[in-house]
Amino acid sequence: MEFSSKLLENAVSEMSQLPGIGKRTALRLVLHMLKQPASRTQLLADALVKMRTEVKFCKSCHNISDVDLCEICSNKSRATDTICVVEDVRDVMAIENTSSFKGIYHVLGGKISPMDGVGPHDLKIDSLINKVKQGEVKELIFALSSTMEGDTTNFYIYKQIQEYNVLTSTIARGISVGDELEYADEITLGRSIVNRIPFESSLKS
Amino acid sequence: MEFSSKLLENAVSEMSQLPGIGKRTALRLVLHMLKQPASRTQLLADALVKMRTEVKFCKSCHNISDVDLCEICSNKSRATDTICVVEDVRDVMAIENTSSFKGIYHVLGGKISPMDGVGPHDLKIDSLINKVKQGEVKELIFALSSTMEGDTTNFYIYKQIQEYNVLTSTIARGISVGDELEYADEITLGRSIVNRIPFESSLKS
Structure with missing residues (x-):
C-alpha cells in the first residue's frame, strides 16, 4: 500500500x-x-x-478496577469463600451478566500455554494458592475455556491445592439452551450424557 | 455491559x-x-x-498530502490535462496500485447523497469545474462507485461542464478478470455485452 x-x-x-x-x-x-x-x-x-x-487491578482478585479493592471483592453480601477462577475481565463481565453467581472471582490473566511462552508464574496463580493455604476458601469453581490450555491450567491449580480441604468444581459443559442435538459436536454431546443431571434439579433452573 | x-x-x-x-x-x-x-x-x-x-490536503486535487501540492500533482511526467474523478483517498491508492493511469486525480471527498445530507457544495466539485472552465482539462474520467449516489454525482458534474469542450468517460463495467460468467449479476453481464470492445484491443491489455 x-x-x-x-x-x-x-x-x-x-x-x-x-x-x-x-x-x-x-x-x-x-x-x-x-x-x-x-x-x-x-x-x-x-x-x-x-x-x-x-487503570488499577484489584489487589485481591486482580480484576480491573479504579480502586484498590474492586466492587465485587468489597461487597459484603457476596460469599468470599466461593471463588470462581477465570481467565480475564471479559469472563467476569459475562458471568456477572447472568446474575447467577454470588461468590467472588480470581482473574488469572491468561492460561498456561507453553507454545506462547506463558508459564504458571506469568499468571496470578500464586496468590490464589495462598488464599487456599490460609483456609479462606471453601470452593474453587474453574471457569476457564474448555481448551487444552484451559484444562492444563485447571489441572496445575488442582494439583497445588489437592492437600488442602477445598471443594473444586468446573462449570458444566453440555448442549446450549435452545440448541438442536443434531448440530452439537460429538464431544459436547458425549459429555452432556455422561454428566447428566437428575431431572428434578433441571426443573429448578 | x-x-x-x-x-x-x-x-x-x-x-x-x-x-x-x-x-x-x-x-x-x-x-x-x-x-x-x-x-x-x-x-x-x-x-x-x-x-x-x-495532515494537509493537496490544494489542487484535495488528496491527503504532507505538502501543499501532492506528489502526483507535482510530478512533471504526468498528464495534467487528464483528470480521474474519485470519491476518496482509497480510490487514488487503488488506481495508483494498478500503474495504468498517468494522469492526475480529483478527490471529491464523497458522493452527492441527499439521504445523508450531502449536497454538491459539501464536495470539492466547484474547484473541478473551475479547472475545466480555465481550459486546463482535456478528459475527465469518472471513477466513482457504481451506485445511485455515484451516478448522480457523475451526472451533476457532467451537466455543469457540458458546454465546455471536454471529453468525458467512465471506467468500464464488466465481468472481473478470472470470473465465471454464470456467477455474474445480470446488470453487469448485460452491460459487458452492450459495451463490448473490439477483440484486437482486448489483446493489448
Whole structure:
C-alpha cells in the first residue's frame, strides 16, 4: 500500500498493530477520523492513554478496577469463600451478566500455554494458592475455556491445592439452551450424557 | 455491559464510536492494549492525534498530502490535462496500485447523497469545474462507485461542464478478470455485452 502522506501511513501502521485490524480496516478507521472533528480523535487518544496509564487491578482478585479493592471483592453480601477462577475481565463481565453467581472471582490473566511462552508464574496463580493455604476458601469453581490450555491450567491449580480441604468444581459443559442435538459436536454431546443431571434439579433452573 | 472500571468503560466507549467497531470488539482491543507496554498505546494515541491535526490536503486535487501540492500533482511526467474523478483517498491508492493511469486525480471527498445530507457544495466539485472552465482539462474520467449516489454525482458534474469542450468517460463495467460468467449479476453481464470492445484491443491489455 502506497500512502500519499507519512502522517497517514504512520497512523494506519499504529492502528493495524491491534489484533484483528488489518491495513485496510485501519485506513478506513483513520479516514473516518478525518471526516470527524479533531476533538473526537483527541478524546479517543486521551481515553486510551488515561486508561492504559491509570487503570488499577484489584489487589485481591486482580480484576480491573479504579480502586484498590474492586466492587465485587468489597461487597459484603457476596460469599468470599466461593471463588470462581477465570481467565480475564471479559469472563467476569459475562458471568456477572447472568446474575447467577454470588461468590467472588480470581482473574488469572491468561492460561498456561507453553507454545506462547506463558508459564504458571506469568499468571496470578500464586496468590490464589495462598488464599487456599490460609483456609479462606471453601470452593474453587474453574471457569476457564474448555481448551487444552484451559484444562492444563485447571489441572496445575488442582494439583497445588489437592492437600488442602477445598471443594473444586468446573462449570458444566453440555448442549446450549435452545440448541438442536443434531448440530452439537460429538464431544459436547458425549459429555452432556455422561454428566447428566437428575431431572428434578433441571426443573429448578 | 457492566464495567468494573470507569477508565475502562470510557476507553471502550470512545473506541466503539469508530465505524464497524462494536462494544465487544472495542473491549477486546482495549484489553489487548493493557497486555502491551504503555508506550505502545502512547504511540498509537500520538500517531492518531498528529495525523488528525497536522495532515494537509493537496490544494489542487484535495488528496491527503504532507505538502501543499501532492506528489502526483507535482510530478512533471504526468498528464495534467487528464483528470480521474474519485470519491476518496482509497480510490487514488487503488488506481495508483494498478500503474495504468498517468494522469492526475480529483478527490471529491464523497458522493452527492441527499439521504445523508450531502449536497454538491459539501464536495470539492466547484474547484473541478473551475479547472475545466480555465481550459486546463482535456478528459475527465469518472471513477466513482457504481451506485445511485455515484451516478448522480457523475451526472451533476457532467451537466455543469457540458458546454465546455471536454471529453468525458467512465471506467468500464464488466465481468472481473478470472470470473465465471454464470456467477455474474445480470446488470453487469448485460452491460459487458452492450459495451463490448473490439477483440484486437482486448489483446493489448
